Amino acid sequence: MKKIMSILIIGLTAFGILSAREISGFVSDEAGQPLPGVSVIIENSNRGTLTDIHGFYRLEVLPSDKMLVFSFVGMESEKISIGKEDIINVMLKVANVAMEEIMVVGHGSRAKMQLTSSVSSFSASEDIRYMPAPDWNTENYATIRENGFRNAKANPLSTFSIDVDNASYSNVRRFINQGLLPPGDAVRVEEMINYFGYDYPEPTGEHPFSVTTELAGCPWNPNHYLMHVGLKGKSFDNTELPPSNLVFLIDVSGSMSSPNKLPLLKRAFKMLVNELRPEDRVSIVVYAGAAGKVLEATPGSEKKTILDALDRLNAGGSTAGGEGLRLAYKLAGENFMEEGNNRIILATDGDFNVGVSSTSEMERLVEKERENGVSITVLGFGMGNIKDDKMETIANKGNGNYAYIDNIQEARKVFISEFGGTLFTIAKDVKFQLEFNPQQVKAYRLVGYENRLLNDEDFNDDTKDAGEMGAGHTVTALYEIIPAGSDETAPSVDLLRYQRSQPLVGSPSDELLTIKLRYKKPDGHKSRLLEKHVVNNLKKKTSDDFRFSAAVASFGMLLRNSSFMGNTTIASVLDLARNAKGADEEGYRAGFIQLVKTVDDLHLLAEE
Template sequence: MNKPSSISKRVVLLCMGTLAVMGGGVTLFGNNLRKLTGASSEALAGNDVQYAPRLAKKSLRTFGSNEEEGNAYTYAPAPRGGPATAGSTHSAERPNPFTRASEDRLSTFAVDVDTASYTLFRRYVTQGHLPPPESIRVEEWVNYFRYRYPSPTDGDFRVDLEGAPSPYTRGRHLVKVGLQGRTIAKSQRKPTHLVFLVDTSGSMNAADKLPLAQKSMKLMVDGLNETDTVALVTYASGVRDVLPPTPASQRDTLFDAIDSLTAGGGTAMGNGLELAYRHAARNAHPRNVSRVVVLTDGDTNIGPRNPDSLLETIQGYVQEGVTLSTIGLGMGNYRDDLMERLANKGNGNSFYIDSEREARRVFQERLAGTLEVIAQDVKVQVEFDPTAVRGYRLVGYENRALADRDFRDDKVDAGEIGAGHTVTALYEVDLTGEGSRVATVRVRSKRPGGMEAAEQSFPLERASLHADLDEASSNLRFAAAVAGTADILRGAPEAREWSLATAESLAEESVDGQPDRAEFLGLLRQVREWRTSSVAASYPD
């Protein structure tokens, strides 16, 4: 086979970023690029769809499974990057398949406001690597960012629905389901009782581990009310009860205890969890917030090492109203999978802290949402009308999927929404061009500590869909940029023909002056440069 010429190489590079018509001198960016991909009013009417959709029947086995019989899934290799973190065991989830609405019209999942996967991505890129594809959880990328949804006027949250032609797949649409939680003023927060559980093992002896954990705890203490309390427990080769529950008003005492921590020894996480939860359970009450905050690099090598043992430790205390936040730090032996599972089991949230700036974001700017749950066991069920929808795919949320029958089973655990939190999910849908209602979105949740669930219903009418992506909100366009990037980098089969150039165009036009969005755009450009270089290297002159 002849070696590709330098002209061929340049054509490949152009296709990676822009589409150029060489003879006419036309370069397609922004709006023109989106129009080329089929974002048109004709697509909205379902008239110009010329493709063979890959539709599959959804099954319970599909969710949480890495392969199906006769259809093993493998991730696309990263074009650039170092090895996965040592000791890291990610649990890869098979991306949701495109599902025929005529065979299964219901899609059900628990909400998720974890953000660790995105922060890990940022850490990898700033260190010059792509993240392991199996560490990418699309919903955590999307939900890292703020979205300007209407505030609730009645109840704990409000649902914002929107749809527009997809910028990625010609003939398909994107539908956004956004939940906005009510905000709580500092003076209105419930009394909070925190137990910091700090990993002080030898592996925490690094600038981005224990010292960053200490800064994070101080930031959280600074945001507490004077009547709140803080206890401090550490674990290494053994467990140490450093400080009993102490009023947040005794700031010097708390800071001295935090500053006294040093790293050394093994990692008895299981034993530390047991002691921390016993402290927290003493103050558990529906009128209080009682939360364990674990700060660790995620490894555990002494004590109950089996993750199931750690999860069993948590289960009993969850029933008493104790919640959990896991705070990941550092690289090398970070167990992202374990931290996420612990947070999910503990009715809490999972964060990864890669800098003091991120610590301020989590523990100062969004402290109320980090600490106080306003709705628990929050489930979303989207019912697609087969008259209007041929098929659909939920982008992400694979490990938050629920059986459809569990939506109204209030004994089934689901996700939580903190004060002021937003939760966003995207569906890729294939419209038929018929029918007046695209879908009905139902949300079911309980008040914290409650047993009775309430349910709300929200229709998405065909007439309310945007005819062109340009008409959509910056929320939808930016979420599409983030979700598309994550789906591409994890090698999702449905995203094999998607383009990072399109994602970059969407992000550019929807930054809206928000620093976090601008930062994502910079990271995306770096990733595109690496991928372009990788393609160029595979076609040498």
Template sequence: MKGLKSVGLGLIAGSLLAACASERVGEQSVVQQEKQVSSKFLEKRMVAASAPLMQADMSGGAHVQPVPGQIIGSKDRFESVEQNPVHRVVDEPVSTFSSDVDTASYSFSRRRLSSGRLPEPDAIRLEEWLNYFDYDYPAPERPEQPFKPTVTVTDSPWKAGNKLLHIGIQGYELPQTTRPRANLVFLLDVSGSMSAEDKLPLLKQSLTMMLNDMPDDDTVAIVVYAGASGVVLPPTPVKEKANILMALNHLQAGGSTAGGEGIQLAYQLAEANFDEKAVNRVLLATDGDFNVGMTDRDALEGLIARKRKQGIYLSVLGFGAGNYNDHLMQTLAQNGNGVAAYIDNLNEARKVLVTEATSSLFPIAEDLKIQVEFNPATVQEYRLLGYETRALKREDFNNDAVDAGDIGAEHSVTAIYEITPVGGRPLISPSRYETELSKPMEEKADEYAFLKLRYKLPGEKASKHLETPIPAHNTGVDEALRHQETAFATAVAGAGQLLSGGKYTGDWTLEDAITLAQANRGDDLYGYRAEFVQLLRLARELD
């Protein structure tokens, strides 16, 4: 245990909790109180290096007795969101939304199907299904312009005459030589609800895989929370891997879930050891059950948003089922400019924490907003598939004060619009008293729409933008490759719609989705696309 520092478990300073929860305290005063409390608070948590690891309970890890009468949640919770409606171009020509690279919805749905159950409709977020997979989009060549959009138009397979506008945005690949250090705080839920094999034990295995792939000069600290929270491991370079693994392997589950207190302590530790030359991030791993202490959602969001502005990001890893609070996990990750992923097995842990670690940890751009303006001369109606929880107002696009999603190195973002071209059969009939549509853009009759991207480079306050027209006919990309990638994305989007209700998919079936996905798997290096086909076959039988 040489070189390890450890701490006893205790309660978070009440003054900080009160400051965060009170709406009457202004943001500036809250930040001042946090800074005043931090140093004293951490001093109490950190003890001499010779103290035994997890002194509070070596035999039971971070075990703390539950609060009398405390009932740990027993149901998974998802936000109920109405699907995006159809919009008439003459009424609403502009669609605006934030990027999203989360994948939790897909992997949670996979768990449900693998266990013989159809996923809850509210658990399916189409954008997270689409963005679970990699697509072979052309990549940008320099970090100063970190995105390269690719737009493709295909026929809709579920409504004759309609078209699908595929928007693919590929992020810049960060060279290993220019990758910054990672300064991470692992914030780990060790409450009683984490005792199942697919929770804390899987979490330990997952982080061990991640540590084995991290460079020696990265830094890791460990904070745990149950009925109380504590620092298990102070910031430690990865080259001291044995010490980190020793601290990790001693953890055991027990007690209630003071998640809010753990988040505060993790941020205090990250702030006290902030590294301007590194990416500073809190990595929260939990089943999402916060039932003790600072559980007020607005207070948590406010704390996370303030720390984000200071350069400390938050990502979330979800584990297990039965009391998984998906809605809260999504909210925390969105406010922390981080990724929300769900780990249901070791393969997913490898995907998120090893194969895609660079994407998950290192941002290449912040506040990526997407706006599409449709041409009324060529398009009657449109609807965006997914991104319901990422919708923005039209005026938010040019407002740099409005937060949006961050994008990591090599990340790609995929979005699909279904449109009804002029001359097709719209779902919304024209008004009896509507005047005939004029054609103010006659010279742009070969365009369906105009795509705009707005983003900030890391650390910058002023946004940059990219623009490109969306032609009515495909140009400039290999047709075979274009067809393969867009066809597979269409299969994913169609299947997700079917499993969440199939409101707009007509007579299209899961069998159709299986056929389309199977024919367009491509190279499929890690087998994710083949696995998707098998999941659809399971869903077909369960349905």
């Protein structure tokens, strides 16, 4: 009898194996963004898999399997019944439980900050949270060499271009929300600071922006000062803005097929279309293996026509980015508005690999076309093959700005909350030059802006390109200062043989520095000068803007493991930020606080 039962069990087991079927699906967060590395386990078994970089999974199940369990660090687990459907899509919600209750297993700090995206079977007892980074990741970031301290006597001038880009912050947020630390070169501190708006006064004089300064003790080094400099561009109601001639240049190559690329892109552009006015015009160009025109210039009043054109877009093919750029500039020129805003909006993961593809060739193309009055805004999407360095270069050289859209909320920020600043330029080639008074300053360091530094003589050279200021935009720069009376050693050079430093002429001893700004009108060719003297007046009570910008800078230095971060800790960042949240109507500052807490909860910065 026992022998018969054994044969029967073996037979039923074999039948079950032969009746196995495959289930697949997509796992996302509440914003619809894919979640890589989610564990998908058959309940009461050691069989399972992980979602890939696009949030997809594939798993074989038996007739006896009843439930799938989906779990991911920081998210509430979901149990889903296995029915007759072969496709099971799941949305995970952020967990309310204390993050300390979630086990994170790793092998050294590098393992802790890298999440697998391979799709393979595993044992439930194995480490499934963090594994070495996949070798298919081809994201590119320009090398950043942090600014050091400069001796105010030998180098009294600091010159740089403004930067209104904020792609770095949303890209860093994407990494952290996936349980990863961003690459150091992905952290551009000035872009993180400038992601947030600040309550600077509206300009009232002849210039299109106001200048605000604040000096206080440096939060991460009590022996130093921190100088906060803020610009505020003139704001306009959307009805006051000039008409727009827009060309949507959309990457529909095969690399754009994942849900956080073309599908998100289309939803984002629909937001912008709904903001258009009858006097605005939109053309659409796409590129994959070749470039093509999808929509002739169409009035903003014909929204259905524009939206239908967006709905028809699908991804596939290689990436003829150079050809697409040329066609977009051609359409922008054919529909040029003399008194309007002429702009290309390029949306891509930056993966140009056919035709004009090198960064230098792209630079020459956009530099040539910007002289014809057409600007370019660059929007980055997706993960895994982001060409951040190339996209930033195109925006910088094309008199435009660069943003990274990681979710639909970010699309709303770019296209609705900051509509004017994103699309309408009020000043171009905006340059800063600060002259430090050696009687008050021993040494200084510009925080961030490493890829925006200019030679001192470039300040007065109107042929040198610099950043653009959008309507309502704010730009913030921070300087860490070693005061003149400090015993601290500052960088120095030997005395010169053929010239000697001369005392400052006409500079009051109580002046800390002089701020000079040069800019051109959007259609101008000759720069205008704005100058402001700053007295050494150290504040004991600082503004919310001062403390919050310092918190963001501290966090950026912490992520970069900067040698200049002083006594910065996660706790000190949180303390600064929480006490500087202010009104925060849009919730962006609260989002930053949550992001810092996530890094702390996941122990991503734990020492080896």
